Amino acid sequence: MPDYTDPPGMPEDERMTPAELRVVREWLGLTPEWLAQHLGVSARTVRHWEAGKYAIPDGVRLEIGDLEQRTGEFVSGLIGKLMDLPDPGVVTYRDDAEYHTAHPEIPFPASWHRAVIARIAQEVPGLSIAYADAVDRQETARGGGR
Numbered sequence: 813m814p815d816y817t818d819p820p821g822m823p824e825d826e827r828m829t830p831a832e833l834r835v836v837r838e839w840l841g842l843t844p845e846w847l848a849q850h851l852g853v854s855a856r857t858v859r860h861w862e863a864g865k866y867a868i869p870d871g872v873r874l875e876i877g878d879l880e881q882r883t884g885e886f887v888s889g890l891i892g893k894l895m896d897l898p899d900p901g902v903v904t905y906r907d908d909a910e911y912h913t914a915h916p917e918i919p920f921p922a923s924w925h926r927a928v929i930a931r932i933a934q935e936v937p938g939l940s941i942a943y944a945d946a947v948d949r950q951e952t953a954r955g956g957g958r
Contacts, residue, residue: 828873830864836876837862840883841927842920850919851875883924887931894936901940904929914944 837847837858844862848855851872861868894900904926905911911922918925933939 826873827870828868828876830862830868833868833872833876834862836880839927840879841924842879843923846921846923850879883928887928890928890932891935894932894939899940900936900938901942902929902932903942903944905944910944 837844842850844858845855848858851858857866860866861872890902894902905914905922908922911918911925915925929941933941
């Protein structure tokens with residue numbers, strides 16, 4: 813199990829609150845189960861942190877900050893690629909199996925990808941969003957492939 817004990821010198825007033833953990837987790841599109849697996853703790857522990865039953869170790873706060881940074885970089889990168897396209901469009905995925913089949917290199921769940929796409933849609937005017945299987949059906953109907 814990972815060590816999420818408080819690093820030396822972390823001020824008490826910077827401890828992550830239960831509400832902050834839940835808001836950030838949901839904003840990132842992560843389920844308690846996915847976050848628990850990522851952190852190497854039980855989903856029950858994540859729920860207890862969010863309920864305020866247990867203090868959230870600062871090491872967890874640091875890991876959440878890392879997830880936020882990585883997500884922000886991913887969002888910025890996609891926005892940069894889409895802004896110059898005349899008809900920007902993205903695909904998203906209904907579930908984890910579909911997402912990981914298409915992107916086995918990305919460890920995040922499909923819910924994270926949908927949250928990313930929502931953030932991108934706020935920044936890219938006229939962004940078209942479709943499920944991957946719908947795009948596949950359209951291309952097949954036109955005689956194209958992927």
